[in-house]
Amino acid sequence: MSLVPPKEWFTNDYTVYVPKDEKNNTFDSYINIIIKTSLRSGLRIKGANDLVIGWKIISGVGFSRASFPLASDGVYHVYHKNPLANFSAVVYGMTPQKLFAFPAGMKWQQPLDANCSRTETIGGDKIDNDCDGVTDEELANGVDDDGDGISDEDLVTLKPNFNVPKM
Numbered sequence: 572m573s574l575v576p577p578k579e580w581f582t583n584d585y586t587v588y589v590p591k592d593e594k595n596n597t598f599d600s601y602i603n604i605i606i607k608t609s610l611r612s613g614l615r616i617k618g619a620n621d622l623v624i625g626w627k628i629i630s631g632v633g634f635s636r637a638s639f640p641l642a643s644d645g646v647y648h649v650y651h652k653n654p655l656a657n658f659s660a661v662v663y664g665m666t667p668q669k670l671f672a673f674p675a676g677m678k679w680q681q682p683l684d685a686n687c688s689r690t691e692t693i694g695g696d697k698i699d700n701d702c703d704g705v706t707d708e709e710l711a712n713g714v715d716d717d718g719d720g721i722s723d724e725d726l727v728t729l730k731p732n733f734n735v736p737k738m
Contacts, residue, residue, distance in 0.1 A: 573661050573672035575605070579705075581657035582678040583727075584650040589664060590671075591644045598664030600641040602649060602675065606658035608635045613652040649675065654727040655708065655716060678706070694726035701725045 589600045606614060608628060616639060626635045641647055641662075649660050660675035678697075687702035692709075699706050701717075701724045708717045708725055715722045 573663065574674055575659060575661060576674055576677040578657075578659070580677040581605075581659050582676060583654055583657050585648075585660045585675040587641075587647045587649060587660070587662050587675045589641050589644050589647065589662065592666055592669055596666050597644050598666055598669070598671070600644075600662065600664035601638045602641060602647070603636065603638045603661045603663065604649070604658055605629070605634055605636045606651075606656070608633055610651065610653070610656045610658070611635055613656055614658070615648075615650055615652065617648040617650075655710065689724075692724055692726050699725065 587602060589598065591597055602616070604614065608626075611626060626637045628635050641664075651658060657678070661672060662675050663672035664670070687699060689702055690698060690700045692698075692700040694711065695707055697706050701719060701721060703717070703719055703725075705717070706725065707727045709723055709727065710716055711723050711726055713722055717725070
């Protein structure tokens with residue numbers, strides 16, 4: 572059994588380590604993904620070869636799920652090309668004697684604070700800079716990505732800050 576985080580805790584980037592057991596046996600390991608059906612094509616898994624995607628639509632909710640085999644022990648990077656496309660990832664594995672399952676990670680959300688005050692955004696700071704109950708939901712693109720009437724106020728990643736030398 573494993574906990575599945577609520578969709579508010581989904582994130583868009585996971586790094587997963589698949590272990591061997593104490594006798595150096597490799598687990599048959601998988602990662603179970605739940606993602607909005609419309610966002611499936613942007614999912615990427617680095618470290619996994621020859622993925623066969625058998626998506627199953629979860630009826631009535633607009634989400635799909637799939638289990639991807641992870642070939643062996645090691646590190647896998649699971650992410651979406653769009654940094655605003657969050658999804659759930661649960662890793663599980665088994666040997667003839669053992670079984671494990673755990674959420675690959677999650678984005679912890681602080682409860683909405685009635686005394687919240689807007690703060691200057693630093694991309695990826697995991698702070699609710701615009702007091703809407705969600706952290707890091709905008710891209711630095713001049714567009715109001717979260718639909719609150721303000722653009723670029725609670726950024727997923729840092730705004731680029733560099734100087735190009737004159738030639």
